[in-house]
Amino acid sequence: MAGNPRAARQVAWILSSSSRRHSLPWFRVINSRGTISLPPGAGFEEQRRRLAAEGVAPDANGVYSLKERQWRK
Numbered sequence: 001m002a003g004n005p006r007a008a009r010q011v012a013w014i015l016s017s018s019s020r021r022h023s024l025p026w027f028r029v030i031n032s033r034g035t036i037s038l039p040p041g042a043g044f045e046e047q048r049r050r051l052a053a054e055g056v057a058p059d060a061n062g063v064y065s066l067k068e069r070q071w072r073k
Contacts, residue, residue, distance in 0.1 A: 034063040
């Protein structure tokens with residue numbers, strides 16, 4: 001939505017790098033495909049766990065519904 005195809009990654013990085021100090025919700029940022037960009041062992045599991053704790057679950061293919069979360073292009 002920021003007009004940049006790489007914006008999700010940049011936003012997640014900024015939120016993650018500042019989250020300890022400011023308690024920012026970096027884990028709520030997913031990519032335009034509706035998936036978690038972080039690789040397994042580098043934050044993927046924590047992001048998935050935090051989303052699940054908020055009641056946000058992926059489908060059987062690991063994709064989060066962008067439409068359900070009111071994301072618009």
